[in-house]
Amino acid sequence: MEGCSKITEACPQLLDLIPREREWLVKRADERSSEEKKLELRLGPPGEEWSLRENAKNADDRERDESLLSLGYFSNGNQHTRKFSSPENLQPGSVWFNQQLSQQAKATPFLQFPSKTVTTRQSLPVMAKESSQPCCTKVVVDLQQSAEKKAFSPPAPANTAVVPSSSQKRTAPGSVVGWPPIRSSRKNLASSSSSKPVTDSQNESPNKKVASEKPVETCKKGMFVKINMDGVPIGRKVDLTAYDSYEKLSTVVDELFRGLLTAQRDSSAGGIMSEQEEEKAFMGVLDGSGEYTLVYEDNEGDRMLVGDVPWHMFVSMVKRLRVLKSSEVSALSLGSSKQGKESTDEMRRKNFAAKILF
Amino acid sequence: MVSLCSFISYYWEEEKRMNYFPDEVLEHVFDFVTSSRDRNALSQVCKSWYRIESSSRQKVFIGNCYAISPERVIERFPALKSIALKGKPHFADFNLVPHEWGGFVYPWIEAFARNRVGLEELRLKRMVVSDDSLELLSRSFANFKSLVLVSCEGFTTDGLAAIAANCRCLRELDLQENEVEDHRGHWLSCFHDSHTSLVSLNFACLKGDINLGVLERLVARSPNLRSLRLNRAVPFDTLQKILMQSPNLVDLGVGSYVHDPDSETYDKLVTAIEKCKSVRSLSGFLDVAPHCLPAFHSICPNLTSLNLSYAPGIQGGELTKLIRHCRKLQRLWILDCIGDKGLEVVASTCKDLQELRVFPSDPYIGHAAVTEEGLVAISSGCPKLHSILYFCQQMTNAALITVAKNCPNFIRFRLCILDPTKPDAVTQQPLDEGFGAIVHSCRGLRRLSLTGLLTDQVFLYIGMYAEQLEMLSIAFAGDSDKGMQYVLNGCKRLRKLEIRDSPFGNGALLMDVGKYEAMRSLWMSSCEVTLGGCKTLAKKMPRLNVEIMNENEQTDFIFDDAQKVDKMYLYRTLAGQRKDAPDFVWTL
Numbered sequence A: 001m002e003g004c005s006k007i008t009e010a011c012p013q014l015l016d017l018i019p020r021e022r023e024w025l026v027k028r029a030d031e032r033s034s035e036e037k038k039l040e041l042r043l044g045p046p047g048e049e050w051s052l053r054e055n056a057k058n059a060d061d062r063e064r065d066e067s068l069l070s071l072g073y074f075s076n077g078n079q080h081t082r083k084f085s086s087p088e089n090l091q092p093g094s095v096w097f098n099q100q101l102s103q104q105a106k107a108t109p110f111l112q113f114p115s116k117t118v119t120t121r122q123s124l125p126v127m128a129k130e131s132s133q134p135c136c137t138k139v140v141v142d143l144q145q146s147a148e149k150k151a152f153s154p155p156a157p158a159n160t161a162v163v164p165s166s167s168q169k170r171t172a173p174g175s176v177v178g179w180p181p182i183r184s185s186r187k188n189l190a191s192s193s194s195s196k197p198v199t200d201s202q203n204e205s206p207n208k209k210v211a212s213e214k215p216v217e218t219c220k221k222g223m224f225v226k227i228n229m230d231g232v233p234i235g236r237k238v239d240l241t242a243y244d245s246y247e248k249l250s251t252v253v254d255e256l257f258r259g260l261l262t263a264q265r266d267s268s269a270g271g272i273m274s275e276q277e278e279e280k281a282f283m284g285v286l287d288g289s290g291e292y293t294l295v296y297e298d299n300e301g302d303r304m305l306v307g308d309v310p311w312h313m314f315v316s317m318v319k320r321l322r323v324l325k326s327s328e329v330s331a332l333s334l335g336s337s338k339q340g341k342e343s344t345d346e347m348r349r350k351n352f353a354a355k356i357l358f
Numbered sequence B: 001m002v003s004l005c006s007f008i009s010y011y012w013e014e015e016k017r018m019n020y021f022p023d024e025v026l027e028h029v030f031d032f033v034t035s036s037r038d039r040n041a042l043s044q045v046c047k048s049w050y051r052i053e054s055s056s057r058q059k060v061f062i063g064n065c066y067a068i069s070p071e072r073v074i075e076r077f078p079a080l081k082s083i084a085l086k087g088k089p090h091f092a093d094f095n096l097v098p099h100e101w102g103g104f105v106y107p108w109i110e111a112f113a114r115n116r117v118g119l120e121e122l123r124l125k126r127m128v129v130s131d132d133s134l135e136l137l138s139r140s141f142a143n144f145k146s147l148v149l150v151s152c153e154g155f156t157t158d159g160l161a162a163i164a165a166n167c168r169c170l171r172e173l174d175l176q177e178n179e180v181e182d183h184r185g186h187w188l189s190c191f192h193d194s195h196t197s198l199v200s201l202n203f204a205c206l207k208g209d210i211n212l213g214v215l216e217r218l219v220a221r222s223p224n225l226r227s228l229r230l231n232r233a234v235p236f237d238t239l240q241k242i243l244m245q246s247p248n249l250v251d252l253g254v255g256s257y258v259h260d261p262d263s264e265t266y267d268k269l270v271t272a273i274e275k276c277k278s279v280r281s282l283s284g285f286l287d288v289a290p291h292c293l294p295a296f297h298s299i300c301p302n303l304t305s306l307n308l309s310y311a312p313g314i315q316g317g318e319l320t321k322l323i324r325h326c327r328k329l330q331r332l333w334i335l336d337c338i339g340d341k342g343l344e345v346v347a348s349t350c351k352d353l354q355e356l357r358v359f360p361s362d363p364y365i366g367h368a369a370v371t372e373e374g375l376v377a378i379s380s381g382c383p384k385l386h387s388i389l390y391f392c393q394q395m396t397n398a399a400l401i402t403v404a405k406n407c408p409n410f411i412r413f414r415l416c417i418l419d420p421t422k423p424d425a426v427t428q429q430p431l432d433e434g435f436g437a438i439v440h441s442c443r444g445l446r447r448l449s450l451t452g453l454l455t456d457q458v459f460l461y462i463g464m465y466a467e468q469l470e471m472l473s474i475a476f477a478g479d480s481d482k483g484m485q486y487v488l489n490g491c492k493r494l495r496k497l498e499i500r501d502s503p504f505g506n507g508a509l510l511m512d513v514g515k516y517e518a519m520r521s522l523w524m525s526s527c528e529v530t531l532g533g534c535k536t537l538a539k540k541m542p543r544l545n546v547e548i549m550n551e552n553e554q555t556d557f558i559f560d561d562a563q564k565v566d567k568m569y570l571y572r573t574l575a576g577q578r579k580d581a582p583d584f585v586w587t588l
Helices: A004-015 A023-031 A034-039 A049-056 A059-071 A091-104 A115-129 A142-151 A206-213 A246-269 A275-282 A311-317 A326-331 A341-357 B002-011 B015-020 B023-031 B036-043 B047-056 B070-076 B090-094 B106-114 B131-140 B157-166 B212-220 B236-245 B264-275 B290-298 B316-324 B336-349 B372-381 B397-406 B432-441 B456-465 B481-490 B513-518 B531-540 B555-559
Strands: A224-229 A232-239 A292-298 A303-305 A318-325 B059-062 B082-086 B121-125 B146-150 B153-156 B172-176 B179-181 B200-202 B227-229 B251-257 B281-288 B305-307 B331-335 B355-359 B387-392 B412-417 B447-450 B471-475 B496-500 B521-525 B544-549 B567-572 B585-587
Touching (some): A224 A246, A246 A292, A311 A318, A318 A326, B023 B047, B036 B059, B070 B106, B090 B496, B090 B521, B106 B131, B131 B153, B131 B157, B157 B172, B212 B236, B227 B281, B264 B290, B281 B290, B290 B316, B316 B336, B331 B336, B336 B355, B336 B372, B372 B397, B397 B432, B432 B447, B432 B456, B456 B481, B481 B496, B513 B531, B513 B567, B531 B544
Parallel strands (some): A224 A318, B059 B082, B082 B121, B121 B146, B146 B172, B200 B227, B281 B305, B305 B331, B331 B355, B355 B387, B447 B471, B471 B496, B496 B521
Antiparallel strands (some): A224 A232, A292 A303, A292 A318, B521 B567, B544 B567, B544 B585
């Protein structure tokens, strides 16, 4: 149905391309059929077909195999006739072998080599260090080599870190969106559960305990509502009874999210926001002129723009808060007169452009 | 089953020979074939088998709700009674998919209602379910029996009230990890007094209060209740009363477990628990007083499944004491506060363990309490292990190689190092070799997630060895297009590929465009693919929906093909471009 025949063609050859000294290959080898064993690579004294041939081949094979790679075609005919060119670049093996070398001293129990590969192992240190010598005891997949050439920097001594430079760009900082990959319900577990053993509160029913942790309270003391910001995975909570005006709320929002926002921008843009830029982000949260706008969800479940009603009325209706990008707000067409003219223009341009794409 | 089909089809080569078997006979034979995959295979043997199979299939699985229209499903499967639908891409679980992306179930329910489908079971994952959908569902299908919602959102307890009130035959209401707005209404009271058919009720994810008396009465009149998972609002003494009423429970989710161990209520609970000899699965403990845990020691020896991943209050000695009683455990979900030492206890106690998940208890401090040692201990003590999800502080190639040797039977292997580009903790090398050992040793591996410092090499290994791989999750890995190319080229069974923050670009994306029609979906975010590359792909493959999501609202983006695409999600579809996409989603 889906080219099954290709699969069966490809598999047997691919099995044997990784050198057998790979420690994790040992177990598999024993399970294979006798026919497969005939085909598999073996390390041994000269006289083996492939080791002689290997010395003769070099660049031609590599180029051919590289072009095969670029065609995306892995499986090829007889494995004996291809791919085993002189292993000038021993990096593919060297990573694993370097590790082995460093751990030999430790003699950790998991290292169990069958006796027949012992002799070859002794030659490994030679290979790892003198990469320019052609070696008849090590077989390297050419496909690996071409990958390795690009991936790895020049051979490094055994124990230093081999870190491809390109990976440094991707070092994940502390606050990355969607990392670690767990559901929201699993975040903040430790803080949100009342996990301390309750020994002397037998009169206090667990219900009441639970109630005090809920985000929305109708009693006047300590009214905590959740506040989330677009693009920031972790929300915060604000105690609305601690403020008496929208301006104070706006300041608090700024304080809460500025740090997180800077961290996000650092990680994505690779730069550091200047203080001015930071301030700019949160100015105008209430009047729609800044980059972000504050909205809330009221007791009927509707999303409303913050600032229309008197403060005390707002506090009685609000269930949760949200900081949206001002452009997104215009797209939601709240119909408020506070929308800047430019955001409407933006929306119009985007709609027009979207039509072009179709 | 597939080999049986090929045998029969080989033997009866001409279609007219099929007439020797009356349809009813074939249908009867097909009844024994239940898995979707097998039935799909059956339907491809010949035209009459297709016809008979399609007209008799009752249970349908749709892995991507946008891959096909509900009308087409109904047309093909007129006997449809049970359907499972999945909506948003998997990375939506981690907030990578914008909130209003889509995945609405309403059109499906509306189509089923309009076409008078005799729907009895609905199972949804990562879909947006409105109260209106639930209301319509509850009113449209007289025999509706089972509703399972996993990681869904968009509904409130009002929708649940409609289900409770109107689905008189309801047997199962299972809410797993949904975002439900809790209006603290009395949805539970909406079950009629005459409703006695409940078999399974799971409302652990609801955050609000419920009427405890109503719950007790509901349980009392449900003699068939076998699975009950309570939320945090259900306290200790209610639990005790419920267990007295339902000694035949098989699956129990404890809500709030806070009480004084010296009280009479506690003694009553111990007695009640001792009577629950059928309990095989235990979960919950959302609030817990650890020294009340010994009450459960009497049922621990029977447990096959234990989920303490929402119980950060159970730690240290109390946790290991509990686990030492659980010798028959097959599935264990815990938090990393169990530590490597705790995992050693698991390894020595739970010899039948098949599935283990270790979640981070404090993800933002970035300090998990388990390392590679715990994983190695588990692998050496639990040879039947086939599924693992492991969040840890660090990993080494040596450990992974050992694990691969100890457990060649892995079907699912998901490793998450909290620092996603961390190298081998001992040698500082990439973790390519370790993961290579895993894919090499575990011939049956179907699902893999990788983290750590990883180069293109690991993808070479995956392409070469992971022959059965169906789902692969990549984050912060690889060096060049080659990495992704190795995978696309080598993994013939690949169905879902999701990649974030990795340097794969147009070269990889466009290498084999036909491959994507053999897959369910591809997700790439924060990679190197450009708008031009995506446009090229979309043009070549009209039966793919190539969706671009750009939340930055850069209007220049539209005109610049060289601009990198923030998020791309593509999937094969017979339904064409979807009409419910929000503004920030562009289908090319």
